[in-house]
Each structure stands twice: as C-alpha cells, then as structure tokens.
Amino acid sequence: MEVKETVIRLMTRLAIEHKAVNFSQGFTDEAPVYDMVWSGVAAMLGGTEEGVRRLDSMTLREILDAQGRAGSNSLDLTLKELLEGVRNPRDQLNQYSFPFGIPELRHAIADYTEAFYGHRPDPEEQITVVLGASEGLAVSYRSLLEPGDAVAVMQPYHELYPSQAEIFGFVPRFVTLREDRDAGTWRLDRDEVRSVVSDPRVRAFVVNTPHNPTGKVLGNEDLSFIADMCRTYDLFAITDEIYEHITFDGHRHSYLAGFEGMADRTLVVNSISKTGRSTGWRIGWVISPPERTRRLRAVHDNLVVQAPTPLQKGAVSLLRRERTFFEGIAEGYRRKRDLLLGGLRDAGFVASPPEGAYYLFADYRDVPALAGMSPTDAAMHLIKEVGVATVPGDNFYATGNEGDRYLRFAFCRSMETIEAGLGRLRERL
Ligand SMILES: Cc1ncc(COP(=O)(O)O)c(C=O)c1O
Secondary structure (H helix, E strand, C coil), rough: CCCCHHHHHHHHHHHHHHCCCECCCCCCCCCCCCCHHHHHHHHHHHCCCCHHHHHHHHHHHHHHHCCCCCCCCCCHHHHHHHHHHCCCCCCCCCCCCCCCCCCCCCCHHHHHHHHHCCCCCCCCCCCEECCHHHHHHHHHHHHHCCCCEEEEECCCCCCHHHHHHCCCCCCEEEEEEEEEECEEEEEEEEHHHHHCCEEEEECEEECCCCCCCCCCCHHHHHHHHHHHHHHHHCCEEHHHECCCCCCCCCCCCCCCCHHCCCCEEEEEEEEECCCCCCCCCCCCCEEEEEEHHHHHHHHHHHHCCCCCHHHHHHHHHHHCHHHHHHCHHHHHHHHHHHHHHHHHHHHHCCCCCCCEEEEEECCCCCCCCCCCHHHHHHHHHHHHHHHHCCEEHHHHCCCCCCHHHHHEEEECCCCHHHHHHHHHHHHHH
16 A cells, blocks of 8 residues: 555645645644643753742742842843743653653543543553554554454544554445535434444444534434444444534534443544644543553554653643633634635535534535536645635545535634635635
8 A cells, every 4th residue: 555645734735835825734823722831841941840840930030030130131131041041950851751641641631531521541551642643543543453454434534544544454444424415414324334334354433523524523322323333243432532622503522432331442532632722742642441551552652652741741731721711612613613614605615514623524516616626626726726725525535426526624723814715715716
C-alpha cells in the first residue's frame, strides 16, 4: 500500500499557496485556553513542581526585586528578558517522564471522565497519555488487532481510520451513514452494519461521535444498537470522542464504554486538541480495559516514548477547569455553524444542520458554478477562483459514490474568518 499525505493537509497547503480562506483542516485560528497555556509555560520555565508553584504566585515586584531591578528602567524590559530571570536552573519538567503519562494528568483524566460520564477509569491500570487521538487510534489498533484482521469503520470517515488500518495490515470494512434529507439528519445503515460485523474477520468497530464530517451525534438508540452488535459478535469498540463537548440543539454526547457489557470491550480515544483549541500540542489519551493496557503502553512506549512533559502539565489545568467551561464550548460553535450554514444555503449548497463537531458536509450539486464538477474539481475551483479551501467529499468514502456530491467546510475559525469566506462566496461564486 502506498502511504500518502492526507488530502486534508494537502488542501491546507494549497490554501496557503492560493491565499484562500481555509475551511479545510479542522483547527481553529483562535487562541488556546489560557489556563492551559500558562501551565505549559510555567512548567517549561519553572522546571520543577516547586518552581511552578513559585511562578504561579510570583508578582512583578518580586521578580524585579529578585533581579535587583526595582526602580530602574524595568518598564522597558521585554517580557522575554524578564522571564529569563525567573527560570529555574534545575529541571525535571522538560525531561522524560512516565512513558504512559504523568500521574497528575492520569488522575485528572480519571476525575474528568467520572464527572461527565459517571465512570472512573483507574489511572494506574487503564489510562495512557498519548500524542493526540491520532496516536491513540494507532496504539489501540495495534494492541487489539493482528495483520489480516478487519475493522469496521463508519463512512464517511476521518481518513486516519482506514489509512492507519492499512499501514498496520488490517482490512478496513465500511458501514455507511446516509443523509436523510427530509429529516435533516444522518442515519447509520443498520443492515450494512449487521452484514459487516458478522464477518468473523472483523474484530473491532471504530465509532466516532460527534462525527466528522457529517456532524451526526449518535443517540442512545444508535449506541445501544452498536453495543448490541459488539456483544453479539464479540467485537472491541474504539471510540473517538474528541468532539464530546461540541453538540447543538439539545443533542448530547453519550459514552459507549458506559453501556451494558461495554466497559471491558471499549477503548476510549480522546484528546485536548479540540476542547483546548490546541491541535498542535499533541496531547491525548486512551482509556482501555485493564487487561489491554500493558500491550497498548508497550506499543506506545516503543513508538514515541511519551507525550511532551510540560504540555501534559498544561492539559492538567485544562481538564481541571470548572464544568461550566466545558458546557460553554458548544455555544460559540453553534453561532459559527449558523453563520456558515446560512451563507452556504444562500449560495445554493444543501446541508443538514450538524448536530455536533465543527464541520458542515454540504451538497454542492445545486450551486450553479459547481454543478457537474467532481468533488476535487469543485474544491480546486473554490480554492483557485473563489479563494475558499474545502475538502472534497469523496475523500471521506472508500466505497460507493455517495461522496461525489459533498464538500466539507470546517467552521472552527473565528467569526471574522467565516464572514470573509462567505464574502468571497457571495462575490466570486
Ligand atoms: C474525528 C477525528 N479524530 C481524530 C482527529 C485527530 O485528533 P488529534 O489532534 O487528537 O490527533 C481529528 C482531527 O481533526 C478528527 O476530526
């Protein structure tokens, strides 16, 4: 199998080249959560637990006094010069730490999971800190499956799922979400699910909810069905829950591992990428049944050793934030969704309102300038002629031709960026 650059990242490269408004890759252009950033910075500069505590409470007066600069031209010092003076000459927090995650972060993950889903995973036996959900998926795959095994993947999909499966020599099998235009939602094709998961080679089911790219939030009925399939056919579930806090219009994220009989067959993959607006930090985690953890950690340790120590400290601060912070995340995205949805509909796109996550999967066939084009041609036209970058819909499908009508728009950008993109659509499309 040829391992290629992902199309999503390719579209981002083209967006830069053509100075297009980038609706392609799922990362924000807004600042990450400050508490998290500060804790990462404090870990890097403070160097030790004691040093971090000192920095957390240090005032400007204390810094200047300590540097013998009080009263001098200290107001002209740059922040960089000032902070150099508070650096700890001793260090621990920029060095290797536990391969499977600093204890403080694993405890924070356990508390956070309990607070939202009522299940407390054991930090010693069940939680492994990894490099984002991407590595979380890789180590989950490799710890559960052997080459030649098959894995059920929801389609349309994040290209990570089938690509990683192929890198490891697994066979991806696809179960399709189909748009129900009249109901304005997406539905899992249950007959297809039954037929795929009853194949004895299928050993795991990757479940992504809230879903990228359709915005579908699987409800309890769908998840009960999936749980039933996993129990009946003795499958593992690997859940990708990174959009857990981004749900709209009364939809709520449910935790598949909490369904009957699922705790010992579910690997939960999560990360701070979306919740902390910090896709570049590469901090994630996997919650695994205890008997699966040893192998998972061994794969992780051998491949990457560990996630960055100081950024794990930042993740602790994020996950320990008050509940209202997490509950408030969706509202900002809802406004962005509504803005983009309205603008795209005005331009002739047809789309069911996303129930969660931050993507709009829009049918472009009724947009006069794009009608009759393949998704790649439509996306190239939008980048080159209109100055708006999207991702071609067929990139999210392996079988059938249902993707040929869609383009994916990410609405995780600032309102101004979204307005700018819509302005270009209005003027140039
Ligand atoms: C569904 C899904 N899973 C995983 C990822 C990658 O997440 P991470 O940055 O935590 O590796 C993304 C990124 O957009 C995604 O949309």
